[in-house]
Amino acid sequence: MENATILLVDDHPALRQGLAQLISLEDNLDVIAQASxxxxxxxxxxxxxPDLVLLDLNMKQLNGIDTLISLKNADINSKIIIFTVSDNESDVLQAIKFNSDGYLLKDSEPEELIEKIHLALRGEFVxxxxLTQIMAKSLRTDSNQTSHLELLTQRELQNLKLIAAGKSNKEIAKKLGITESTVKVHVKNLLKKLGLKSRIEVVLWAVDNKITL
Structure with missing residues (x-):
C-alpha cells in the first residue's frame, strides 16, 4: 500500500520543518512538498x-480560507485541514462553511495531530x-432546534450513533446489514428531525448531547 502524501502550506519555515520531521516519523505518511x-x-x-493538505489560516496575501476555496474549486481530491493558532468560533465556522475536512490547532499534542491526520485520510471530519464544545454551543444557539431524540426511529438512532462515531455510509450499511441507499434515507430523515444540515453538525450535536455507541 502506498504512503499517503501530504502538502504543508504555512508561512513559518520553522513550523513547516517541525511538522515535516514529526510526520516523517510515521511509516505510512510522506511530506511531498512545502509551500510558504x-x-x-x-x-x-x-x-x-497530495492526499492531504495542512493549511495555515493566517497568511499574508492569500489567506487560508481563500486558499481553501481555490483548492476546493480546483481539480484535486485532496483532504484539506486548516491548521492554525486561532480558536475563534467565526474562523471555525468559515472553514466548515467552505468545506474544509478539518480544523486543528497548532498547540495540539503531536500524537493527537497524527491521529487526526489518519482519521481525515479515512474521510472523517476532524x-x-x-473546539468541540464551542461548535456544539454555536449549533445550539444558531439552529433553533426543536426536535428531540424521541422523534427518531430506532434505526435512525442507530445511524445517528454510528455517524457520531465517525462511520461512513458504507461502514454503517455493513454494520446494520442494510444498503447504502437505505442509510442515506435514514440520514436524510434524522437530519430533518433534528434540524441539522450536515454530518459534521450531527457529530457535534451528538457530542453536545452525549450520544455515544
Whole structure:
C-alpha cells in the first residue's frame, strides 16, 4: 500500500520543518512538498495532487480560507485541514462553511495531530478537542432546534450513533446489514428531525448531547 502524501502550506519555515520531521516519523505518511504561501500552495497542490493538505489560516496575501476555496474549486481530491493558532468560533465556522475536512490547532499534542491526520485520510471530519464544545454551543444557539431524540426511529438512532462515531455510509450499511441507499434515507430523515444540515453538525450535536455507541 502506498504512503499517503501530504502538502504543508504555512508561512513559518520553522513550523513547516517541525511538522515535516514529526510526520516523517510515521511509516505510512510522506511530506511531498512545502509551500510558504497560499499561492505557492495552490501551484504545488495542482502539481502533486497530495492526499492531504495542512493549511495555515493566517497568511499574508492569500489567506487560508481563500486558499481553501481555490483548492476546493480546483481539480484535486485532496483532504484539506486548516491548521492554525486561532480558536475563534467565526474562523471555525468559515472553514466548515467552505468545506474544509478539518480544523486543528497548532498547540495540539503531536500524537493527537497524527491521529487526526489518519482519521481525515479515512474521510472523517476532524476538529481539535477543545473546539468541540464551542461548535456544539454555536449549533445550539444558531439552529433553533426543536426536535428531540424521541422523534427518531430506532434505526435512525442507530445511524445517528454510528455517524457520531465517525462511520461512513458504507461502514454503517455493513454494520446494520442494510444498503447504502437505505442509510442515506435514514440520514436524510434524522437530519430533518433534528434540524441539522450536515454530518459534521450531527457529530457535534451528538457530542453536545452525549450520544455515544
Amino acid at each position: 504561501s497560499g499561492e505557492e500552495g495552490i501551484i504545488l497542490a495542482l502539481q502533486h495532487k 476538529i481539535s478537542s477543545p
